[in-house]
Each structure stands twice: as C-alpha cells, then as structure tokens.
Amino acid sequence: LLQNHPNPFNPETEIRFELPEASRVVVKIYSMLGENIRTLADGEFAAGAHTVRWNALNDRGEKAPSGLYFYQLVTPGFTQTKRMILAK
Numbered sequence: 001l002l003q004n005h006p007n008p009f010n011p012e013t014e015i016r017f018e019l020p021e022a023s024r025v026v027v028k029i030y031s032m033l034g035e036n037i038r039t040l041a042d043g044e045f046a047a048g049a050h051t052v053r054w055n056a057l058n059d060r061g062e063k064a065p066s067g068l069y070f071y072q073l074v075t076p077g078f079t080q081t082k083r084m085i086l087a088k
Helices: none
Strands: 013-019 023-031 036-045 048-054 067-075 078-086
Touching: 013 023, 013 067, 023 048, 036 048
Parallel strands: none
Antiparallel strands: 013 048, 023 036, 023 067, 067 078
C-alpha cells in the first residue's frame, strides 16, 4: 500500500497498491472516529499495480468534510492502514 497522492488533497486523490499475486482486495476509507465513509474496492484483483480514486464523497454520494481520514487495504493475510488529509 503506497501513500495516496496528492496528500493533502482536494477534490480527488489516488490510492495505489501492488499485489504479488491475484487476490481479493477491500479498500475502505474511515473517519478519525473509525466510521466507514466509503468502500472504494471490494473484489478480485490480478497481480501487479493498481490505482483506485477517492473523490471525497461518502457511500451516499455526499461530500465528506475537511479533515483527517484513514484508508485501509485488506487482503487475505495482509492489512495495512495509512492516513490522508482532505483540505477544502
């Protein structure tokens, strides 16, 4: 899991990750309070480099407020979380 770019961002950021082998991947965005804001990916991905984008909208299509957010990559056998800043 790589650091998102740009960071801080407005209105969109890219989250990149690399997989050594094909795997099920879940990428989620969480608030500072641990609330699930958005699911960006949930499915099978081939081995290699991948990019998902977050446009600062929650799962209901509403704009997320400025602040600190966490993004998390989960695969069977690997989980990593990093932080990012939405600055409006």
